[in-house]
Amino acid sequence: MQTEHTIVSKRAIAPDVKEYVVRAPVVARKAKAGQFVIVRIDEEGERIPLTIANADAGAGTITLVVQEVGKTTIEMGRLEEGDAILDLIGPLGRPSHVEKFGTVCMIGGGIGIAPIYPIAVAMREAGNRVISIIGARTKALLFWEDEMRAASDELYVTTDDGSYGVKGFVSQELERLIREGRELNSVTAIGPVPMMRAVVETTRLHTIPTVVSLNPIMVDGTGMCGGCRVTVGGETKFTCVDGPEFDGHGVDFDELVQRQSFYKDLEAEAAEGCRLAREHPEAGPKKRTR
């Protein structure tokens, strides 16, 4: 007997970014901010980790926000409301460390806006003053601005190209807040590696504790394979059981990028095949070459 992980609703919230609400009653009841699930969408599919962007225990659903960057995420985009996700495993990872710090700054860059949202909510529930900064390359890629505004005491928005909000990076907005003398007791940043890195460099100068959430290559998500190992403070950690959140000031980002990119060429090739199949379904599946 298996819980059917049915897609209750699906909507596009930015180009190549979709929001899914998925039925998963037990996961919804157990999930805490910062945790993730692993999904597999068909019998031959790979296992990919996705952060739980919201959990509604009452409705028995969780929300996943997925950027279509690879084969599996693109294929997932073809599932419709009422379809089921074959395997959904979670909640995985350690929950975010939530307590009353005072004033906290929640930073979400690009797709990172989705996972920062539940942490912002939890931080506020714990009695913190929540200042959030969200950003994206351009206006079209921004999403959940209203949700983030509702979850925060203050919200700042940036775009790299200035098409919306303040022109620049989220790290520059953070720098401005700090220079203006805002006292921040804790910072959490989730997004692309260069963005998390910029945030960490900014807070390092001001010695503000900073948490980042890492997304290395992962297979099982239970500590069994060690594929997701990262170096933090000179020690090897397994992201799936020790993380995904770590002290940003200790993370070896160079190593993370090198390990993340190990399968980039194969991923790009597979994704390209999927995009072609999506645009030209009549062509049929293309045999992959290595």
Next chain:
Amino acid sequence: MTEQREKKPRREMKPTKEPMPRQDPKARARNFNEVALGYTEAQAVGEAQRCLQCKKKPCIAGCPVEIDIPEFIRLVAERDFRGAARTLKEKNCLPAICGRVCPQEEQCEAVCVLGKKYEPVAIGRLERFCADWELEHGVEAPKTAAPTGKSVAVVGSGPGGLTVAGDLAKLGHRVVIFEALHKPGGVLVYGIPEFRLPKAIVAREVEYVKSLGVEVRVDHVIGRIYTIEELMKEEGFDAVFICTGAGLPYFMNIPGENLAGVYSANEFLTRSNLMKAYDYERHHATPLRVGRRVVVVGGGNVAMDAARTSLRLGAAEVYNVYRRSRVEMPARDEEIENAEDEGIIFKLLTNPVRILGDERGRVAGVECIRMELGEPDDSGRRRPVPIEGSEFTIECETLVMAIGNGANPLISQTTPDLAVNRWGYIVVDEATGATNIPGVYAGGDIVRGAATVILAMGDGRTSARAIHEYLMKGN
């Protein structure tokens, strides 16, 4: 069947086992089909006739699950293959698996009376023959006791979990297995390669356990979705058996271990076996990048599996690096020989010192040091000591660490009252598998650290008895 048997006519004893038919080493090193092909009926009967049917029956005590070995072999000799399979199944739910992966040479066959003078009876090969015969000719529906109204949660669907579940279901208890991965079987599906244990065989053995009434819930990571306490207090289970495997790969803590292209054996084998990366070019979505040259570190069965898998994934040169000599290798002789025949290059008395990377942070080689054997250590094996100044480099693009597993923390972290030792393994009463928490039992690698499929099954057998007693107390 009559009890009396005519005195066997004296005949010439064949001194050696009937050889196992195998795929040719050159051909098999490039495919994932099973290496050992199995006995024909005639071969099985011939081998079964070698059994002396001695009075002492030391083989039964040599078997961790106490199969009535002389009896099943007698039935094979009489061509009653169905009866032989039934005898096996009385004590062992998974004979097709054990017949393939048990280290019989250290167990039943090690104590075989025939073995004093000749080669022992090929008990493992006969077990496999009977199990395969039954799978081919239709598996008999097993008998189960009337429902007891009690329920047991089994955490992990590897060999220990399947055994405990099968035994308890036969006794009439409701059993639910919680499996973390998307397929049941544990190490039998993610760890042991197809060429040594076909996954179709594992699937059929799992089906057999399900046919006993066992429910399997895949995708359930206990310690995350439910704690042990929640299983008992909220989900209503009367007892729990924990057999999660060790499940946290060791690395050596040498420089360069996090370079891209360094895998744990678990990751390497999981990608290939569970995720079917060897089928990447045709169907399956999970890749496994294997270089032209692969170095596998470690001397156990898992190391042999990883090395032989590398060959099959197209590596041109595969090295096995082990710090002691061949006699100390924990791998089964049969597997070492298979690896040798297939062309694995053994670098014994050799230990990695650091892993070298290229400018992209990918593995380019491994610096090793030669070792010599000194005085015996705690394990009784002679301790390897580095020979100063003997460093040398093996160039490679892939390195697999197959040096064992530590204890997975997910259950102990979320079950603070559960007693674990200083390495994190669960502490149990050896006679029952009982932990310090009433109703909670454990076995297999999460207790032993690293063992074998059959020892995990033996633990399952032991705990099934103890759990049954615990559940029926006062009834």
